[in-house]
Amino acid sequence: MAFSSKLIVVLVDGLKESTARKCCGFLMGLVEEKRGTLFSVVSELPSLSRPLYEALFTGRVPVTGGFVTNSSQRKAGAASVFDLVKAAGGVTALAGYGWMCELFAHTPYCAAKHKHLAPGNGSAVDAGWFYTRDDLPDTELFAEGDWLIANYSPDFCVIHPMGVDEAGHVSDMGGADADYDRAARNVDWLLAERIPAWLAAGYRVIVTADHGMGEDRSHGGTDAAERRVPCFCFGEGMKGLAVTEEPVKQRYLAAFFARTLGLTPALTMADGAEHIKFAPVYGENPVNRHKKQRTDKGADK
Numbered sequence: 001m002a003f004s005s006k007l008i009v010v011l012v013d014g015l016k017e018s019t020a021r022k023c024c025g026f027l028m029g030l031v032e033e034k035r036g037t038l039f040s041v042v043s044e045l046p047s048l049s050r051p052l053y054e055a056l057f058t059g060r061v062p063v064t065g066g067f068v069t070n071s072s073q074r075k076a077g078a079a080s081v082f083d084l085v086k087a088a089g090g091v092t093a094l095a096g097y098g099w100m101c102e103l104f105a106h107t108p109y110c111a112a113k114h115k116h117l118a119p120g121n122g123s124a125v126d127a128g129w130f131y132t133r134d135d136l137p138d139t140e141l142f143a144e145g146d147w148l149i150a151n152y153s154p155d156f157c158v159i160h161p162m163g164v165d166e167a168g169h170v171s172d173m174g175g176a177d178a179d180y181d182r183a184a185r186n187v188d189w190l191l192a193e194r195i196p197a198w199l200a201a202g203y204r205v206i207v208t209a210d211h212g213m214g215e216d217r218s219h220g221g222t223d224a225a226e227r228r229v230p231c232f233c234f235g236e237g238m239k240g241l242a243v244t245e246e247p248v249k250q251r252y253l254a255a256f257f258a259r260t261l262g263l264t265p266a267l268t269m270a271d272g273a274e275h276i277k278f279a280p281v282y283g284e285n286p287v288n289r290h291k292k293q294r295t296d297k298g299a300d301k
Contacts, residue, residue: 003090005237009157014219043227043229047212054077058078058081092124093156098130116128117129134165139190212227214226
């Protein structure tokens with residue numbers, strides 16, 4: 001099928017909302033100039049990575065869906081956005097941590113078999129590149145994401161850098177440390193080099209996180225520093241999103257990703273359509289399209 005929009009999701013592991021607002025000048029600049037939307041998201045509990053990866057892409061709540069620890073080594077227990085895109089005839093790609101491979105492609109992860117995935121590998125992820133080094137430089141991860149996009153032109157692509165999370169875990173003051181801030185700034189710079197080209201290629205872009213980071217160099221609990229994360233949205237129709245309730249529950253993002261792609265969310269996905277509403281864009285409404293055509297003709301006179 002022809003997707004109404006292609007989507008790139010950048011999942012910045014461990015990026016809390018307050019740090020994104022303070023350190024991500026490029027992303028915040030786009031929002032300030034009304035070229036995108038930013039809304040607040042509250043992560044599910046426990047605020048741990050593997051349970052939240054599943055929640056983000058299936059809409060399942062960890063404590064009711066079964067993934068409650070990082071040691072749960074198995075595939076996602078419900079349909080994911082990757083599954084929806086594949087079922088609709090689209091192409092999927094994922095550059096991310098090995099746990100993402102285990103959730104959405106192959107488990108257990110084996111680098112010899114799964115580090116590089118190509119179409120026809122028997123999973124919902126057509127093309128993939130995975131890593132297990134927590135200290136892998138984000139520059140390398142984004143370069144692999146670039147390669148996947150250039151070579152496979154995916155309809156749905158997830159890029160999952162770990163640098164911010166790693167900085168929070170190893171620095172003296174965790175989410176309050178200067179090294180953590182610098183890691184967030186680095187991601188912002190890497191996105192500044194890519195988002196304009198992605199938008200020009202027709203992609204919508206969403207930048208969000210799984211969880212934040214506490215000052216004790218950890219996460220998993222209920223504190224706002226560990227649960228409140230950003231959701232930046234860019235591309236056609238995204239700058240006028242109407243968010244009726246903040247923070248938005250993280251469980252609603254899977255259905256939001258599906259709708260961004262023009263797909264109907266799976267019945268197992270928590271649906272927060274009443275909380276995140278798309279702005280109309282020309283081409284979606286014949287009346288608006290007619291008005292734009294008349295305006296364009298008048299401008300040529």
